[in-house]
Amino acid sequence: DAGVTQSPTHLIKTRGQQVTLRCSPKSGHDTVSWYQQALGQGPQFIFQYYEEEERQRGNFPDRFSGHQFPNYSSELNVNALLLGDSALYLCASSSHAGAFNSPLHFGNGTRLTVT
Amino acid sequence: AQSVTQLGSHVSVSEGALVLLRCNYSSSVPPYLFWYVQYPNQGLQLLLKYTTGATLVKGINGFEAEFKKSETSFHLTKPSAHMSDAAEYFCAVSDPGNTPLVFGKGTRLSVIA
Numbered sequence: 488d489a490g491v492t493q494s495p496t497h498l499i500k501t502r503g504q505q506v507t508l509r510c511s512p513k514s515g516h517d518t519v520s521w522y523q524q525a526l527g528q529g530p531q532f533i534f535q536y537y538e539e540e541e542r543q544r545g546n547f548p549d550r551f552s553g554h555q556f557p558n559y560s561s562e563l564n565v566n567a568l569l570l571g572d573s574a575l576y577l578c579a580s581s582s583h584a585g586a587f588n589s590p591l592h593f594g595n596g597t598r599l600t601v602t
Numbered sequence: 603a604q605s606v607t608q609l610g611s612h613v614s615v616s617e618g619a620l621v622l623l624r625c626n627y628s629s630s631v632p633p634y635l636f637w638y639v640q641y642p643n644q645g646l647q648l649l650l651k652y653t654t655g656a657t658l659v660k661g662i663n664g665f666e667a668e669f670k671k672s673e674t675s676f677h678l679t680k681p682s683a684h685m686s687d688a689a690e691y692f693c694a695v696s697d698p699g700n701t702p703l704v705f706g707k708g709t710r711l712s713v714i715a
Contacts, residue, residue, distance in 0.1 A: 491645070520702070529606075529692050529705030530646070543702055577645055590636070591703065593645030 489514060491594035493578050499600045500568050508563040508597045512580030519561040520591065521553060522577040530577055536561050565599075573601045604629050606693050608706035616714050621665075621680040623709050625693030628674070635676040636694040636703065637667055646692065652676065663687070688713045 492511045500506050512519050518537045522530035532545035536555035555561045559580075565572055575598050579591035609624040627633060634653050638646040650661025657669040667678045676693060693706040 527611075527707070529694075529707050530703075531705070532702040535702065543700075545702060579646075590648045590651060591646075593638075593647070595643070595645045 491578055491580050491592050493576075493594035493597050495597060496595070497598045497600075499602060501602055502568055502570060504568050505564065505566045506568060506599060508565075508576050508578075508599070509560070510563070510578030510580075510594060511560045512578075513592045516580035516582045516592065517559050518581045518583070519555060519559065520579045520581070521561070521563045522579065523547070524575040524577055524596070526574070533563070568601045570601050573599060575599075604633065604695055604697055604701070604704045606695050606704055606706035608691075608693050608709050610709055611707065612710045612712065614712040614714060615683045617685055618682050621678070621683045621687065621711065623678040623691050623693075623711065625667075625676045625678065625706060626674055627676065627693075627695045629695065629697055631697060632669075632671055633695040633697050635667070635669060636696075637661065637665070637676075637678050638692045638694060638705075640690040640692065640708075642689075649678070649691075683711075683713045685713050685715065687711060 494509045520535040521533040524530045534544040535542045539555045550566045552564045575596040577596045578594045581589045583589035605628040607626045636651045637649040640646045650659045652659045652669045660666045665680045690708045692708045694703045
């Protein structure tokens, strides 16, 4: 049973560029959340997708956007990259529609470095 | 807004010793509480969770945590540390009503042989 898979595992971009990160949820899960984990910090909630719509959003600028596809996979897009966007980006899936008390299953993350 | 405080960014214990990792939350309403573990270069793995019911929660790998409403705490313990327990541990909370998880800054656990 495949867990949450994320691609790519590492990425290096230049300031001002755009990046797309991808996530496939655990089998049977229909909800995807994205988190940003800066070095030495806990994960911070970016947004959550269910039924192909953004359901909740954390305190992140509009440069951060996402998408969920009919097969429940998801993308995170970041435009106009800043040095401060360098972080580990974690995708998490769950099986209850929008219910944050259902346990999140995390992928191994994408390490984004902005130079 | 909900906040989580993990006391001690780094805890070091000897193999076989008691592990105690502290977590306090700010909500006045009993939240849902979680502990996650993160091994190097990996994502987060759920150790245990408290939603309702029994306040002492048992998780995987011999860990347990007790929800104490009066102290707004959810400390993680393990009676005897093993070398394989060395990792980063995160406490997280969410308020009832479908709010996103709020994570603490994490505590790095080192186990000394």
